[in-house]
Amino acid sequence: MSTTAPWNDDHFIAGDLALDFANTVYRRTPDLGRDLLDSTDALAGWLDHAGLLSSVDLDDSTLDEARELRGLLWRILDEQKDGRALPTEALAGLFGVARHHLDGGVAVAADGSATPLTAKGACSALAIQGIRLALSPHARPVRTCDRCGWFFLDTSRGRRRRWCSMQTCGNQAKAARYRSTHP
Structure with a gap:
């Protein structure tokens, strides 16, 4: 039985769709958490919430390909963030x-952005976005959250952001620090 998480905006905080896709686990550190892509329905829900495809039927091979892509x-991102x-x-x-479903599965615009046309093309579109991110690093560096290990683009003024989201990991870290100094 699937324990599909309802996707919401809290799952899309990275600043880049490829990073948001990489963050489809409950946490990456200190130990790998629950896989949020636990079914084809979960993947279809993520693709819908991401605005890539809606009302799509997926098969297990697409889910396997998506997990491999992640x-x-x-x-790649772990090496890139560490320089x-x-x-x-x-x-x-x-x-x-990226190449696997280019024939009819994805449309690539003149600016290099990819739009999936089929369920299988969604993995190709995400891979193209990942390639763009890897080969043309964003001016804002890729970082990982100190608490959960999720990836994000550091958009802070001083490039010193530590958490994926202040609402979740940031609040937890600050509460833990307060509890440790106020017994």
């Missing part, structure tokens, strides 16, 4: 996912 993004060279096998895998 793993590739994790490997290390991108892992070539993960980057090649990302190109493979």
